[in-house]
Amino acid sequence: MGLEAHQTEGLSKGTETRQYCGFTIGKDLFAVPVLEVQEVIKPQMITKVPLSKEGVCGLINLRGQIVTAVSLRTLLGLPASKNVEFMNVIARVGDSLVALVVDQIRDVINVTMDSYEPTPDTLVSPLRDYVSGVHKTDGRLLIVLDLDKIVKYFDT
Amino acid sequence: MGYILSQESANSGLLKEFLLESFEGLSTITELLPKLEKSPQDEEIINSIYRAVHTLKGAACFLHFAKLQELTHAAENLLELIKKKKLMIVPDVIDTLLSFSDLVGLILSSIESTSSEGASNVEDVVKRINDIAIGKISGVDSSSTHAPEPAEREPVVNHEVSPAAQKEWGVQGQDDGMPEKFGEDGSIQAGSGDQSDTPDRKKSVSDSVVRVNVNLLDKMMNVVGELVLNRNQIIQFATKFDNPELNRLASQLNLITSELQTDIMTTRMQPIGAVLNKFERIVRDMARESGKRINIRIEGKETELDKTLLEAVKDPLTHLIRNAVDHGLETPDQREKSGKSKEGLLSIRAYHEGGQVTVEIQDDGRGLQREKILNKAIKNNLISAESARQMSEKQINDLIFLPGFSTAEKVTNLSGRGVGMDVVRTNIERIGGVVDVSSKEGHGTTFKLRVPLTLAIVPALLIGDDNEYFAIPQVSLVELVLLEGERLSELESIQGAEFFRLRGELVPIVRLRNILNGVRTHVNSEIPDQSLNILVLNADGRVFGLIVDAIEDTQEIVVKPLKLLKSLSIYAGATIMGDGRVALILDPTGIASWSQLAQSKEDVEVVTETQAQDYQELLLFRLLDRCVYGIPLCLINRLEEIKRDQIEYVGRRMVLRYRGHVMPLIDLNEKFHIGKTNLERDRVPLLVLYLNHHYFGLLVDEISDITSSEMEIQALVKEQEGIMGSLFVGERTVTVIDTFKIIDCCEADDSKSVIDKDLVVKAKNKVVLVVEDSPLFRKMSIDVLEGQGYGVLAAHDGEEALAMLNQEKVDLVLTDVEMPKLDGFGLAKSIKDDKRFEKLPMIALTSRYSESDRAMGKKLGFVDYLEKFKREEIVASVNRTLLKAS
Known part of the structure; x- marks a missing residue:
C-alpha cells in the first residue's frame, strides 16, 4: 500500500506542469512562477534610493504604484550589464510589488515536475541564497528563483 | 405647538448624531464581547468596551433617554468591576452583557423609528447586571481562581429579551457578508468593508448623502494618479506633433484631470462645524443641570479636515467640553466670590495653522488646581511623593492625561470616572496629533488640539539635492534659514561636527548630501559654500538643522509607504510628483537618529x-x-x-x-x-x-x-x-x-580683583559646606570660596553633607540640586526638619535652571537658587547671605 501510494504520488508529481516566466541573466536561464508575475515592462525612469542595500536600483512609478526595482545581476554577484535594453519583470510578493531587472526576457516555459531537482550542491552563494530549485530542461538548466528570499534580503 | 415643532427640528440633527454614534458604539461592543470571552485578560478590549458604554451613557444622559441611561449605568458599573479585576469574566458575564447590547440595539431602533425608547422592559436586564455585579450569580472572583462549574454555564436569564432582539436587531450586528443595500428612498450604500456602520439605519438617517467607503476613495485617488501620468505623457507626445486639434484635446484633458484630482482630494474634507455644532446644545443642557451659567462661543466652524480625522477628534473634543463645563467652570456663586462675572465663558476656536488644524477649548473657570492634581496623582500611585516635588508646572498639568486619573471628587452623572483625559490623548496621538494644556489657577484652562489636515495627503517642502527631489513633511519643519556672505561664518565646525546658533540655542547641523553619501560627519569640501539653506527641523523634540542644496516648493503630496525598503529609517515613504517621477519623503526623526544626534532635551x-x-x-x-x-x-x-x-x-x-x-x-x-x-x-x-x-x-x-x-x-x-x-x-x-x-x-x-579685601577679614571664621557630586564644580566652588577667605568643607552628596553637619559647625550650605543618594531638595528638607539647623542658610546651585525648580527651591527654604557656572552671582549671594547672618 505504501508503495502504491508512493507511486501515485510520483505519477501525479511527474505529470503536473508548471508555468514559468523565463529570463536570462548573463548566460544563465532563470525563472519565476508565472502566477507571481504581474507584467513585464521596459526600462522606466528610476529614482535612486541613497543608503539602500546593494542591488536596489531604485523606485519606479508603475501607474501610481511605487515599485522597488532590484538588480538581479548585482544580487547574484555578476558584473553590471552593458546592455541598456534590460527589462523589468514586475512580480507580486505578498502585498507589495517588486521589479526584477533582468537582461533579456524569454517565453513562458512549461515544465513538468519530474524535471525538478532541489538546488544542486554545486551552486554557491550568493546565487544559492535566492534559488528554490532547478528544472532540467532540454540542453539547459532552468533556475527557479525564490522571491520571498529576495524580498527578505531587502527587508532586513 | 410651534415651540414643540421648532424644538423638535433643532433636536433632529442631534438625534441623528446620537443614533449614528450610538449604533457605532454598539457595534463595537457586540464585536468585542465574543473576543473578550476568548481572551478575558486583554485589557485593551475591556477598556474599549468600557469606553463605548461610557460614551453611550453620556449621550443617553444628554438626550434624557431614561431607560438607556439606566441600562448603560448598570453595565458601566459591571465593567468597572471587570476592569478592576474584581470580577472574573465567565460566560455568564458575557451573556449578560450580550443581552444588554441586544436590548440597547432594540431601544436605539425604537428611538430611530419613533423618537422614543419604546416599551422595552429594561428592569430584568438591569437586575441581572446588578446581580452579577454584587456577586449573586457566578462570576465574582471569590479569592480563588477556579473555573465555573459546567452546570453554571447554562445561563441566560434574559431569554425573554434576546430572541426578540435577535429578530429585530441581532442580524445587524454582523458586519461581514451584508449585501449592499438600496435604501427605500433610493439612496445607495456603496461598499461593505471597513466602516463598522450598521447598514440598516442608513436608509433613515442619511437621505441625501451617498456613503462611500474610504477604501474606495483611496482607490480613486490612485486611479487619478495614473490618469495624471497618462495625461503628462499625452501632453509630451502632443508637443512632438504640431497638430492644433491634438494640442487642444491634450490641454482639455489636462484641465479635466487637474479638476478631478482636486475634487477627489476634497471629497474627504469636511467642515469641523458638523462636530462643533452639537456642543452648543450639550453645553446648554449640562449648564442647566449643574446650575451653572455658561456662554459658549464657537469660531471657525468652516475649517475643513479629513473625514477620518474628523471622526477621530469628535470624542476627544466632547470629553474636553464636558470636562470644561463640569470641572472647569464654577457655579455663579463661586464665580462671584472670586470676582468674576456670573456667566462663565467657554470658547471653542478652530483654525488652520501651518498645515494643521488647531482646535482650542478655553474656559475662564477655576483652572487646574496643581496641589490637588499632585495629591491625587500621589494617592493613585501614579507618581511618587519624591518625584512630585521636582515636577514643573507643565509636568503637573500633564498628569491629568495619565490613565486612571480623574480630578472630580465625586463621580457625577455627566463626566467620567477617569476615562476622560487619557482617552483624549491616546485618540489624538493615534492620528498624529498633539494635545496640550495650559492653565492659570483661578483664571481658566486652555486645551489645544493640533491634528494634521489629512493622513493621506500631507503638505511637504520639496527640496533638491543633486538633481534629485526629496520631500520633507511640513509638520516637522520649524523654519528656514538662509546663510549668505558674511553670515556663512555663523556655521561653526568642530571636528567635522557642525553647529549653528539659532537665537542663542546651539543647533546641530547635518548635511543632506553627506547623509545620502553615507557620511556621518562633515568633511570640509574644497569648494567653500556660497550660500547655505538650512531647514530647522523638529523631530520628536530634537531640533536640528539640515543643509540642503536647493529649496524648491511646497506641495501637497500623497504619502505611499516604502514596503520593501521600510528598514531604511531615514525615509518616511515615497510620493509621486506631478511629472510622474518618484520622490522620497525624508523622515526627520530617522535622519536625527541616523546622524546620531544628541537625544532630545527631555x-x-x-x-x-x-x-x-x-x-x-x-x-x-x-x-x-x-x-x-x-x-x-x-x-x-x-x-x-x-x-x-x-x-x-x-x-x-x-x-x-x-x-x-x-x-x-x-x-x-x-x-x-x-x-x-x-x-x-x-x-x-x-x-x-x-x-x-x-x-x-x-x-x-x-x-x-x-x-x-x-x-x-x-x-x-x-x-x-x-x-x-x-x-x-x-x-x-x-x-x-x-x-x-x-x-x-x-x-x-587690571587691578580689578574680585576678592573684596574687607570681606576677607569678616569671612575668616565662616565655614561654608559645599555639597556637589561633580568633582569639577566641587573644585570650582571650593576654589572660589577659599579665594574669598571662607573656610570650606566639601561633601559628595546629601547624605554625606548631613553627616558632616552633625560633626562640624557650618555657617552656610551651598548645594547642588541633582545628586545621587540624597539630592539637594531632599537635603534641604532634612536640614529644615532639624531644629538645630533652623537658622542655617542654604543656597542651591543647578545646571538645569527652571522657574518651577526655583519656586520649589524657595519653598524648601533656599535663600537663593543659582546657576552653577555663574560664579559672580554665587560669590555675591554667599557674601550677602553670610553678612546678613552675622
Whole structure:
C-alpha cells in the first residue's frame, strides 16, 4: 500500500506542469512562477534610493504604484550589464510589488515536475541564497528563483 | 405647538448624531464581547468596551433617554468591576452583557423609528447586571481562581429579551457578508468593508448623502494618479506633433484631470462645524443641570479636515467640553466670590495653522488646581511623593492625561470616572496629533488640539539635492534659514561636527548630501559654500538643522509607504510628483537618529534624573605641547578664528575688538609656559568666553573635539595655577583648565580683583559646606570660596553633607540640586526638619535652571537658587547671605 501510494504520488508529481516566466541573466536561464508575475515592462525612469542595500536600483512609478526595482545581476554577484535594453519583470510578493531587472526576457516555459531537482550542491552563494530549485530542461538548466528570499534580503 | 415643532427640528440633527454614534458604539461592543470571552485578560478590549458604554451613557444622559441611561449605568458599573479585576469574566458575564447590547440595539431602533425608547422592559436586564455585579450569580472572583462549574454555564436569564432582539436587531450586528443595500428612498450604500456602520439605519438617517467607503476613495485617488501620468505623457507626445486639434484635446484633458484630482482630494474634507455644532446644545443642557451659567462661543466652524480625522477628534473634543463645563467652570456663586462675572465663558476656536488644524477649548473657570492634581496623582500611585516635588508646572498639568486619573471628587452623572483625559490623548496621538494644556489657577484652562489636515495627503517642502527631489513633511519643519556672505561664518565646525546658533540655542547641523553619501560627519569640501539653506527641523523634540542644496516648493503630496525598503529609517515613504517621477519623503526623526544626534532635551533630563550625575560637555583643544586640554562647553560663548592683523595691543596685552567690546586675549600657551602661539598662521583658533559681563578670548593651538563625560577628575597632576586636574575621556587624558583662575589673573592685572579685601577679614571664621557630586564644580566652588577667605568643607552628596553637619559647625550650605543618594531638595528638607539647623542658610546651585525648580527651591527654604557656572552671582549671594547672618 505504501508503495502504491508512493507511486501515485510520483505519477501525479511527474505529470503536473508548471508555468514559468523565463529570463536570462548573463548566460544563465532563470525563472519565476508565472502566477507571481504581474507584467513585464521596459526600462522606466528610476529614482535612486541613497543608503539602500546593494542591488536596489531604485523606485519606479508603475501607474501610481511605487515599485522597488532590484538588480538581479548585482544580487547574484555578476558584473553590471552593458546592455541598456534590460527589462523589468514586475512580480507580486505578498502585498507589495517588486521589479526584477533582468537582461533579456524569454517565453513562458512549461515544465513538468519530474524535471525538478532541489538546488544542486554545486551552486554557491550568493546565487544559492535566492534559488528554490532547478528544472532540467532540454540542453539547459532552468533556475527557479525564490522571491520571498529576495524580498527578505531587502527587508532586513 | 410651534415651540414643540421648532424644538423638535433643532433636536433632529442631534438625534441623528446620537443614533449614528450610538449604533457605532454598539457595534463595537457586540464585536468585542465574543473576543473578550476568548481572551478575558486583554485589557485593551475591556477598556474599549468600557469606553463605548461610557460614551453611550453620556449621550443617553444628554438626550434624557431614561431607560438607556439606566441600562448603560448598570453595565458601566459591571465593567468597572471587570476592569478592576474584581470580577472574573465567565460566560455568564458575557451573556449578560450580550443581552444588554441586544436590548440597547432594540431601544436605539425604537428611538430611530419613533423618537422614543419604546416599551422595552429594561428592569430584568438591569437586575441581572446588578446581580452579577454584587456577586449573586457566578462570576465574582471569590479569592480563588477556579473555573465555573459546567452546570453554571447554562445561563441566560434574559431569554425573554434576546430572541426578540435577535429578530429585530441581532442580524445587524454582523458586519461581514451584508449585501449592499438600496435604501427605500433610493439612496445607495456603496461598499461593505471597513466602516463598522450598521447598514440598516442608513436608509433613515442619511437621505441625501451617498456613503462611500474610504477604501474606495483611496482607490480613486490612485486611479487619478495614473490618469495624471497618462495625461503628462499625452501632453509630451502632443508637443512632438504640431497638430492644433491634438494640442487642444491634450490641454482639455489636462484641465479635466487637474479638476478631478482636486475634487477627489476634497471629497474627504469636511467642515469641523458638523462636530462643533452639537456642543452648543450639550453645553446648554449640562449648564442647566449643574446650575451653572455658561456662554459658549464657537469660531471657525468652516475649517475643513479629513473625514477620518474628523471622526477621530469628535470624542476627544466632547470629553474636553464636558470636562470644561463640569470641572472647569464654577457655579455663579463661586464665580462671584472670586470676582468674576456670573456667566462663565467657554470658547471653542478652530483654525488652520501651518498645515494643521488647531482646535482650542478655553474656559475662564477655576483652572487646574496643581496641589490637588499632585495629591491625587500621589494617592493613585501614579507618581511618587519624591518625584512630585521636582515636577514643573507643565509636568503637573500633564498628569491629568495619565490613565486612571480623574480630578472630580465625586463621580457625577455627566463626566467620567477617569476615562476622560487619557482617552483624549491616546485618540489624538493615534492620528498624529498633539494635545496640550495650559492653565492659570483661578483664571481658566486652555486645551489645544493640533491634528494634521489629512493622513493621506500631507503638505511637504520639496527640496533638491543633486538633481534629485526629496520631500520633507511640513509638520516637522520649524523654519528656514538662509546663510549668505558674511553670515556663512555663523556655521561653526568642530571636528567635522557642525553647529549653528539659532537665537542663542546651539543647533546641530547635518548635511543632506553627506547623509545620502553615507557620511556621518562633515568633511570640509574644497569648494567653500556660497550660500547655505538650512531647514530647522523638529523631530520628536530634537531640533536640528539640515543643509540642503536647493529649496524648491511646497506641495501637497500623497504619502505611499516604502514596503520593501521600510528598514531604511531615514525615509518616511515615497510620493509621486506631478511629472510622474518618484520622490522620497525624508523622515526627520530617522535622519536625527541616523546622524546620531544628541537625544532630545527631555531624554537627557530623564538620564540626569535617574542617574543623578553630571554629564558635562567638554570642548577639547590642543596647545603647542600637543597635549589635549579641556574646558567646560557651557562656559564657551563662541568659537572664532582670527587673523594676525585683527589683534591689537594695549600695553603688552593682546586685545581684539569684538562685538563692540574690547576683548582681552589670553594666550594659553604663554600662560602655561609652553611657548607662544604662532600668530603668523592664516587663522588662529580662539575660544570666546563670556563671564562676569565681559568677553575673554583664549588663544589655543587647535580646537579638536567636543566630548561628553561624567567628569571624574582622576587626580591633580600637580599644583599648577590655572589647571584644575585631569580626567580620562576614552583613551585620552585631558587636562581640564581652570577658566576662572586664568581669567582672574587677567583681571588682576587690571587691578580689578574680585576678592573684596574687607570681606576677607569678616569671612575668616565662616565655614561654608559645599555639597556637589561633580568633582569639577566641587573644585570650582571650593576654589572660589577659599579665594574669598571662607573656610570650606566639601561633601559628595546629601547624605554625606548631613553627616558632616552633625560633626562640624557650618555657617552656610551651598548645594547642588541633582545628586545621587540624597539630592539637594531632599537635603534641604532634612536640614529644615532639624531644629538645630533652623537658622542655617542654604543656597542651591543647578545646571538645569527652571522657574518651577526655583519656586520649589524657595519653598524648601533656599535663600537663593543659582546657576552653577555663574560664579559672580554665587560669590555675591554667599557674601550677602553670610553678612546678613552675622
